[in-house]
Amino acid sequence: MASLKVYSLENQEVGTVDLHDDLAQATLNPFIVKDTVVSYLNGLRQGTHKTKERSEVTGSRRKLFRQKGTGNARAGSAQSPVRRHGATVFGPTPRSYKTDINKKVKKKALASVLSEKLKNGQLLIVDNLKLEDHKTKKFLAWMETMNLKKTLFVSSEQDSNFELASRNVTFVKSVHASGLNVYDVLNHTNLVMTKQSLMDVEGRLLK
Template identity: 40%
Template sequence: MEAVVVNTAGKETGKKVRLNDQIFGIEPNDHAIYLDVKQYLANQRQGTHKSKERAEIARTTKKLKRQKGTGGARAGSMKSPLFVGGGRVFGPRPRDYSFKLNKKLKRLACLSALTYKAKGKSVTILENFNFDKPKTKQYADILKNLQLENKKALVVLPQHDHNIYLSARNLQSNKVVTAGELNTYDVLNAQHLVLVEGSVPALETRFLS
C-alpha cells in the first residue's frame, strides 16, 4: 500500500511512502481491540471512591425503642442502613481497576486499529517539519491546510519534539504522540491519523523488529 506525502501547505510533494501491509493491512481482531480499549479506560480510573459503612459513621448506638410490643421491627442502633443517615450496605471501597494483557494481544489490537484507519482512508502522510519556537497559530494553520481543523486529529511524530507538543497543547480536538507512545485507544478515538513521514519507519521498527 502506497500513500502520497503532503507538505504543511496541504499540497502533494510528489513523494510516496509505502505503508507495510503487516501494520496497515492485517486481518483486524475486534475482540483484541475491545480488550485493549477496556484496559486503557480501566487504567484511567483513580479508584478512590468510598462511602461510609455502619462501622465508620458517628451515630448513637442507644436502643431506640423497646424490643417488643411496638408493632414494628426491632431496632438497636441509628447506624443501621435502614435509617436515613445510616451506614451504607456494601458501599464502594478504594480499589485498583487495572488488569494485565499480554504484549502480543496489545500489539494485535494496535495493528487492527491502524488497519481500520487505513481501510477508511483516514491516514495522511505529512512531510517532516519542525518549529523554531512554540506557535499554536502556525500549527493550527497546518491542520487547516490538511482540512482537519474541525476533526479529531492524532499526529504521530518519529520522536518527541517539545516545540510541536507545546504548539498543539491548547487545541482540544488534536493530540500529538510519538510512534513509541501510539496506542489503540488514541488511534480509534481520532477521526483522522496524521503520520509525520519519519514516524512510518519508526512504527515498522516498533512493530516488526
C-alpha cells in the same frame, strides 16, 4: 512492502516510506479491537470509590431507645443501614479494574486499526511536526488547509512550538510514538504521523 508518500507541512510531497505488508494489509478483527479498547479504558479507572460500613460511621453506638413500650419499631444504633445517615450495606470498595490482555493480541489490534486508517485515506505521513510559530490561530489555519478534523498527531520527538500551538485545541491530541494505542486511533478521524514515528511503531509491532 507498501510505499507511502511523505508530505511536508506545506502539503508538498517530499519522499516516500516503506511499510511492511503485515502492517499495511492487516485484517481488522472487531473482537480483539473491542477487548483492547475495554482493557485500555479499564486501566484509566482509578477505582477509589468507597462507602462507609457500619463500623466506620461516626457517632454513638448507644441504642436509640428502649426495646419495648415506645410503640416504635425496634432500633439499634444510629449507624444502622436502615436509618438516614447510617452505614451502607455491600457498598463499593476500592479495587483495581485492570484487565490483562495478551501482548500479541494488543499488537494485532493496533496494526489492524492503523491499516484501516490507511485504507480509508485518513493516515497522513509528514516529514516532521516542527512549527515556526507557536500561535494557535496559525495552527488551526494550517489544519484547515490540510482538511484535518479531529486529529491525532504522533511524533517521536517533541517540538515546543507544536505543543504550545495545539494544546488548547479540544479536537487535537498529540502523543509520542511509544504511547500510541488503539483507543486514541479510533477516537480520532484523522491520524498524522511523522516518518520517524511510523518507523518506530512499525518496529514495535513487528518485533
